[in-house]
Amino acid sequence: MFRALRLRVLTLLMRWSGLSILDAVTLARDRLSKNEENDDQIFLYLAKTNVPVYVVIPPDVADLLRSLPNSNPNYFFWPGNGDPRSAANVFQRSYWKLFRLAKICQPDGTRKRCYPHMFRDTFAVELLLAGNPIDQVALLLGHSSVKITERHYAPFCKARQQQLTAAVKRSWNSSDF
Numbered sequence: 366m367f368r369a370l371r372l373r374v375l376t377l378l379m380r381w382s383g384l385s386i387l388d389a390v391t392l393a394r395d396r397l398s399k400n401e402e403n404d405d406q407i408f409l410y411l412a413k414t415n416v417p418v419y420v421v422i423p424p425d426v427a428d429l430l431r432s433l434p435n436s437n438p439n440y441f442f443w444p445g446n447g448d449p450r451s452a453a454n455v456f457q458r459s460y461w462k463l464f465r466l467a468k469i470c471q472p473d474g475t476r477k478r479c480y481p482h483m484f485r486d487t488f489a490v491e492l493l494l495a496g497n498p499i500d501q502v503a504l505l506l507g508h509s510s511v512k513i514t515e516r517h518y519a520p521f522c523k524a525r526q527q528q529l530t531a532a533v534k535r536s537w538n539s540s541d542f
Contacts (some may be wrong), residue, residue: 367434379484387412390440391452396408405423414507493518
């Protein structure tokens with residue numbers, strides 16, 4: 366039960382913060398705080414790029430994080446010793462088992478290849494679908510360039526293109542030809 370709870374909380378953290386599995390697993394407890402508006406926020410430097418990232422997270426996710434027991438009181442998931450990548454790999458294997466048990470399929474019925482980075486992808490795509498500018502999404506993901514964000518997320522975002530097409534068509538209704 367404890368392992369399932371940790372995996373659930375880690376999943377919610379990655380989905381709602383956009384953190385990679387390595388950054389989420391090694392997230393220190395002192396990186397979660399309240400801002401002036403009493404929102405729960407995470408501030409950290411990404412492991413891969415050392416780029417600072419600040420993101421607010423839903424209160425329910427923050428509450429779950431704060432209540433999560435761990436053998437090291439300084440971290441939510443990482444025991445604090447050993448290679449952080451090894452700790453991330455342990456969770457990676459748990460996700461592979463979970464995805465295999467879930468039997469997630471493509472629309473045509475073939476098995477979908479799933480991986481934990483999909484939660485980061487979902488975070489980015491949902492921000493784009495909500496109308497957030499790609500430069501803001503790039504900052505939240507810790508990308509050093511908007512071009513990186515465009516390369517990774519624009520192709521996945523067919524619904525975003527449909528929204529843009531609808532916006533152009535709406536402008537036709539207000540124009541005199």
